[in-house]
Amino acid sequence: MAVGVDDFKKALQLWASGVTVVTTSSERYGLQGMTVTAFSSVSANPPQILVCLNQNADTGTGIEESQNFAVNVLSTDQQNVSNQFAGGASQEERFANTNWSVSASGTPFLNDSILSLDCKVVNKVLVGTHWIVIGEIQESVCRDGEPLLYFSGSYRELAEK
Numbered sequence: 001m002a003v004g005v006d007d008f009k010k011a012l013q014l015w016a017s018g019v020t021v022v023t024t025s026s027e028r029y030g031l032q033g034m035t036v037t038a039f040s041s042v043s044a045n046p047p048q049i050l051v052c053l054n055q056n057a058d059t060g061t062g063i064e065e066s067q068n069f070a071v072n073v074l075s076t077d078q079q080n081v082s083n084q085f086a087g088g089a090s091q092e093e094r095f096a097n098t099n100w101s102v103s104a105s106g107t108p109f110l111n112d113s114i115l116s117l118d119c120k121v122v123n124k125v126l127v128g129t130h131w132i133v134i135g136e137i138q139e140s141v142c143r144d145g146e147p148l149l150y151f152s153g154s155y156r157e158l159a160e161k
Ligand SMILES: Cc1cc2nc3c(=O)[nH]c(=O)nc-3n(C[C@H](O)[C@H](O)[C@H](O)COP(=O)(O)O)c2cc1C
Pocket: 019, 032, 033, 034, 035, 036, 037, 038, 039, 052, 053, 054, 056, 057, 058, 059, 060, 082, 083, 085, 086, 087, 088, 150
């Protein structure tokens, strides 16, 4: 028998991850973005990654429209950005309070993140409550900085060993 939701959450919070903001821009819905830790590398050749987005998330609707999205890997200085893009602010406020620019394909890049990947949607699968969205990387911009981490329900930073 499958484990319950509480056991699932208790188990999965032991997986330490980075924190990303997935952004998109579409004619119908404008600028949208949301905080996402469910991000993974998939394949180097072709260069593909995946993100898992709740089917109720507005940003997923915008990505369906634009067929493009960016994954912005947050720096330690961007805890506030993570909270805003997790629902702490309206979509308008999220972008008004953040330093961003437009990629070659028109996708919003968060300029203070340590990495921005511009992706074209190549596949999408609904699994349970979430869309697994697979993107092919069209452009990658690396910047200086240390990553913001998330573990056991709290933000963390890298420590020297
Ligand atoms: C640290 C953190 C990680 C999150 N990771 C995900 C995730 O991987 N997938 C997801 O669908 N929502 C995730 N969320 C929740 C969304 O960011 C939040 O529900 C968001 O406001 C929904 O997007 P929308 O504003 O476009 O509807 C996360 C929230 C936090 C604080």
